[in-house]
Amino acid sequence: MANRPFEAYLDQLNVITMILPMHYYNGQSERFFLELDAEMMELEMIDKVQIEDGVKYTCYTPIVPEFGRPHIVLDERLMRTDLQIGGVIRTSEFDDLFYYDGSDLGASYTKEATRFRLWAPTATEVFVKYRPANSEEGLYTKMFRRDQGVYDALVPGDLAGAYYQYHLRVNNHWKEAGDPYAKAISLHSEWSCVLDEDKVTVSTHSLPPFSSPLDAIIYEASIRDFSMHPDSGMQHKGKYLAFMEKKTSGRFGQSTGVAYLKELGITHLELLPFNDFFGVSDTQPHANYNWGYNPLYFNVPEGSYSSDPKGPHTRVIELKRMIESLHEEGIRVIMDVVYNHVYIRETSAFERIVPGYFFRQDEFGRPSNGTGVGNDFASERKMARKFIIDSLQYWLTTYNVDGFRFDLMGILDIETMNEAKKMVDRLKPGCILLGEGWQLNTALAKELKANVANQAKLPGIAQFNDWFRDTIKGSTFNLYDHGFALGRETLSHEAFQVAGGSIGFGNRQGLFLQPDQSVNYVESHDNYTLWDKLEACFPGEVEGNKKRQRLATAMVLLSQGIPFLHSGQEFFRTKFGVENSYTSSDTINQLDWNRQYENGSTVKFIKGLIQIRKHHEAFRLKSAQEIRRHLIKGASDGGSLVLLLSNVGEYGEWQEILLVFHPSPYKSKVTLPSRPSPWKVIVEDEVAGVAVLREASDYLEIEPISVLVCVQSK
Numbered sequence: 001m002a003n004r005p006f007e008a009y010l011d012q013l014n015v016i017t018m019i020l021p022m023h024y025y026n027g028q029s030e031r032f033f034l035e036l037d038a039e040m041m042e043l044e045m046i047d048k049v050q051i052e053d054g055v056k057y058t059c060y061t062p063i064v065p066e067f068g069r070p071h072i073v074l075d076e077r078l079m080r081t082d083l084q085i086g087g088v089i090r091t092s093e094f095d096d097l098f099y100y101d102g103s104d105l106g107a108s109y110t111k112e113a114t115r116f117r118l119w120a121p122t123a124t125e126v127f128v129k130y131r132p133a134n135s136e137e138g139l140y141t142k143m144f145r146r147d148q149g150v151y152d153a154l155v156p157g158d159l160a161g162a163y164y165q166y167h168l169r170v171n172n173h174w175k176e177a178g179d180p181y182a183k184a185i186s187l188h189s190e191w192s193c194v195l196d197e198d199k200v201t202v203s204t205h206s207l208p209p210f211s212s213p214l215d216a217i218i219y220e221a222s223i224r225d226f227s228m229h230p231d232s233g234m235q236h237k238g239k240y241l242a243f244m245e246k247k248t249s250g251r252f253g254q255s256t257g258v259a260y261l262k263e264l265g266i267t268h269l270e271l272l273p274f275n276d277f278f279g280v281s282d283t284q285p286h287a288n289y290n291w292g293y294n295p296l297y298f299n300v301p302e303g304s305y306s307s308d309p310k311g312p313h314t315r316v317i318e319l320k321r322m323i324e325s326l327h328e329e330g331i332r333v334i335m336d337v338v339y340n341h342v343y344i345r346e347t348s349a350f351e352r353i354v355p356g357y358f359f360r361q362d363e364f365g366r367p368s369n370g371t372g373v374g375n376d377f378a379s380e381r382k383m384a385r386k387f388i389i390d391s392l393q394y395w396l397t398t399y400n401v402d403g404f405r406f407d408l409m410g411i412l413d414i415e416t417m418n419e420a421k422k423m424v425d426r427l428k429p430g431c432i433l434l435g436e437g438w439q440l441n442t443a444l445a446k447e448l449k450a451n452v453a454n455q456a457k458l459p460g461i462a463q464f465n466d467w468f469r470d471t472i473k474g475s476t477f478n479l480y481d482h483g484f485a486l487g488r489e490t491l492s493h494e495a496f497q498v499a500g501g502s503i504g505f506g507n508r509q510g511l512f513l514q515p516d517q518s519v520n521y522v523e524s525h526d527n528y529t530l531w532d533k534l535e536a537c538f539p540g541e542v543e544g545n546k547k548r549q550r551l552a553t554a555m556v557l558l559s560q561g562i563p564f565l566h567s568g569q570e571f572f573r574t575k576f577g578v579e580n581s582y583t584s585s586d587t588i589n590q591l592d593w594n595r596q597y598e599n600g601s602t603v604k605f606i607k608g609l610i611q612i613r614k615h616h617e618a619f620r621l622k623s624a625q626e627i628r629r630h631l632i633k634g635a636s637d638g639g640s641l642v643l644l645l646s647n648v649g650e651y652g653e654w655q656e657i658l659l660v661f662h663p664s665p666y667k668s669k670v671t672l673p674s675r676p677s678p679w680k681v682i683v684e685d686e687v688a689g690v691a692v693l694r695e696a697s698d699y700l701e702i703e704p705i706s707v708l709v710c711v712q713s714k
Contacts, residue, residue: 008032008073009086013064013093016043016073017086018057025077027055034061034083035072043073067098068145070124070172084171085122089357094121095382100148103390106181107164107194114159114194116141118166118179119383120353121149126168128153129176131191133161140167160199161312163191170355177352180387182297183394184312187282189296189303193312197398200316204400205327210267210430213462213516213562214620217610218334218434219266220524221567221591222291223274223305228590232256238285238586240274240305240318244325250593254600262329264570264603265610268432269326270334270405272525274319276300278343279583282309289589291525291582292336293407294343298391323400332402334432335395339388340411345375358384360443370411370442380413380444388412389419396427409435410451411442414458417450421460434519434562437463455512462562465518467511468498472552473522479536479579485522485552486537487663487705489639495661496633496641501560503624505633514624518561522552523569528579531572544665546572547705550602550686554707555661557609558619560627567591570606571599601686608688612709615690616652618645634658638668640702649714656712660702668702675712683709 006029007019016034020027027050033040043059050056065071071083088094098121108115116128126143143151143166151168163186166177178185182192210216227234227242231251234242248257255263272291275298279290282303292302301319303309323333342348345367350358360368360376368376378384395401404420406412417433424431437451437458447454452463469476471494474483484491497508502518504510512518523530530552534545549572556563566573568591575581581588596603613619621627634642645657658679660670672679678695685703687693702708 004081005079006075006081008081008083010065010083011087012091013088013097014061015046016059016061016083018059018073019051019054020057021054029057029075029077031076032057032059033074034063034065035074035080036063040074067121067149068124082172085355087356089122089354090361090381098149099382099386100150101386102150105150105390106179106183107192109160109194109196111158111160113154113156114162116143116153116155116164118143118151118168118353119149120151120166120168120170122354122357123151123168123170126151126166128155128164129167130155130159130162130164130194132159133163159194160196162194164194165191166353168353170353175352177349178297180349180353181299181390183299184316185276185297185300185303186312187303187310189276189278192297195312195316200313200320202317202320202324205324207327207330207332207402209428210332210402210432212620212622213432213434214622216268216432216562217266217557217613218268218270218519218562218564219261219264219567220270220272220564222272222525222589224285224289224586225589225591226567227257228586229593232591232593236307238305239307240301240315240322241307243322246325246329250597252594252597254593254597256593256596258326258329258331260596261331264607265614266331266565268332268334268403270403271336273336273338273407274302274305275337276302280304286586289583289585293338293582295338295341296343298339298387299394320399327400334403334405334434335401336405336407337392337395338407339379339391340377340406340408341371341373341375342377357381362443368443370440371408376411376442379411379416380448385413385416385419388416389423392420393423393427396424396431402428402430403432403434406433406435408438408440409463410438410440410449412450413444413448414450414454415448417458417461432462433460434462434464438466452511455517458517459514460516462517462519463512464524464564465498465502465511465520465561467502468518468520468559468561469522471495471498472555473530473533476527479528479533482537483552484641485548485555485661485663486534487548487665489663492636492639492641495555496643499555499559499641499643499661500631501621501624501627503627505628510624515560515621515627516562519564520556520559520561521564521566522556523566524564525566526580528577529566529573529575530569531574532577535574536577544705546599546602548663550605551661551663551705551707553606554609554683557606557613558659558709560619560621560631563613568595570603571596572602605686605688608683611689612682616648616654616657618648618651618654618657621651634670634673636660636668636670638662638666638702639664640668640670642670644673653713654711655714658708658710660700660708662702662704662706662708665704667704669699670702670708671699672696672710677712679710679712681708681710683707
């Protein structure tokens with residue numbers, strides 16, 4: 001109805017709310033009726049409240065209005081208005097009534113016909129508009145309402161590559177929407193596309209199930225940043241194809257690209273979002289830059305990374321081949337997923353199809369904004385949760401990814417995350433789940449949030465450890481704050497706690513219950529790189545800053561928990577002082593492979609630390625109980641953190657392992673625990689690895705800002 005005399009909303013299954021403006025008889029009506037075919041049923045008035053610019057009436061209806069068909073509400077003057085779907089969509093009764101557990105939402109293709117299924121329980125009419133490949137003519141097919149609010153249409157003929165949209169009427173308004181379950185799309189994300197799965201099949205390379213998240217060494221990178229530098233040695237700059245170039249080298253002949261990653265020894269490559277996102281043109285990607293945290297289509301690869309974004313199949317094939325090519329090199333892929341929000345709520349397919357359902361509202365009915373981007377995805381609602389689980393399963397089974405990193409996981413709810421964990425464990429044992437469990441001000445009860453405070457309810461799901469980060473490098477939100485590795489020796493006890501997996505020792509409460517919940521890091525794509533922070537804190541101290549960064553990175557790699565490295569951290573990556581580079585140029589964001597060559601000795605040092613971590617399981621103790629049994633904090637005089645992994649022969653060839661992390665700019669000494677045989681030094685100055693460098697018995701001198709590791713064989 002173009003001009004409603006007043007508004008009527010179904011706010012609960014049996015409750016209708018009327019809003020009468022003051023210009024309509026001063027907002028006064030005595031009676032309201034619901035039109036049921038040829039009859040009218042009077043509603044029972046429950047409440048009447050004066051509101052700004054009108055009067056609000058709450059009425060009880062003994063008959064639940066039928067969803068999927070229009071209804072008319074009248075007052076005693078027989079003035080008519082259409083009944084709109086209101087707050088009822090946010091009730092548990094609505095969730096229970098319309099939950100659909102089928103696995104066939106979206107476009108299901110066969111050569112003979114394509115079936116379209118759309119969950120739209122509040123719509124009264126739905127059409128699918130489709131345009132066959134190589135045709136500009138749009139055709140419409142009516143969709144029929146089925147159980148649980150699903151609309152269905154079977155369109156005969158071979159629609160492979162056809163573009164489509166949904167046209168639907170909700171609350172008497174016609175809207176167009178893409179398909180949230182689309183597996184392929186047109187150029188610039190304008191249309192959803194029917195995908196013939198047989199045309200995008202690639203050979204898979206099976207890797208054995210991964211043993212434990214604690215055995216992972218995660219390396220975070222952006223698909224674009226990885227190859228963009230002029231001296232990267234990769235031909236397909238900024239593309240999926242760059243990761244298929246196996247033996248690339250830089251200006252000085254050094255290994256770059258995937259060959260370098262393999263030599264470095266990482267186990268998992270975590271890639272910033274590669275599902276379809278807003279912010280970069282498909283056809284002119286160099287005109288803009290974006291990390292990819294503006295999701296559009298959640299189940300479709302990003303077009304700007306493809307060699308042919310106009311072809312909906314190409315990006316699918318290239319991404320699949322990229323992942324399998326990495327698998328061939330023994331490198332697993334973690335996908336950065338952004339289910340906490342959409343790019344723009346108002347224009348998203350979710351909001352157009354079921355207005356108000358997929359996004360949280362605060363106590364005043366406004367969009368919840370814990371994400372800071374204008375909307376929070378309501379993962380606690382059944383069909384929102386189902387979408388997340390279905391999407392994760394699709395990436396897991398169709399693209400063969402090996403893990404998921406959840407952006408702003410604290411927006412999501414605990415049940416959704418545990419359902420995700422259950423699903424990945426069933427389909428791919430060893431699949432890693434990790435996320436940002438920050439405390440965020442979203443409209444969800446605090447006991448339901450999937451954040452660090454509720455880590456006890458999220459077993460087996462790892463979380464980024466800000467306690468580790470801020471203890472070792474200093475506050476991320478205060479550029480000039482010094483952590484332990486930056487010389488703040490008074491943090492030695494805190495450093496011991498986080499190096500032990502943040503599980504809690506003595507009287508100190510831990511952040512986590514088990515070490516596999518802790519992602520240890522000092523640098524990521526967010527905020528300043530560690531090098532840029534060091535340059536700000538200690539301007540001009542180039543060699544000293546290199547030592548500080550080596551020390552901090554060594555603590556990441558040799559601590560209990562899951563180590564996480566930001567790409568280029570091992571060769572002092574800089575973003576030239578830009579804190580938030582999500583839309584900065586390639587000059588700022590690209591991985592500078594010349595720095596990798598220039599800092600080859602440090603790269604070799606980090607490679608040696610990775611080798612040590614892999615070599616002995618004492619660095620990867622699986623339980624809090626084992627850590628407390630074997631990890632001892634030693635005494636030190638010069639501000640060092642001294643750790644002893646004692647009686648660890650059952651985990652590898654060394655019976656005793658002594659680690660010394662020394663942040664002081666002055667030399668010091670450490671007294672070696674008395675043992676029958678000399679200690680063997682395997683890490684000293686800028687040298688690290690499993691080979692013995694020298695032996696010592698009574699004490700060792702420690703160089704300024706350095707790491708020392710000694711071992712005793714069984």
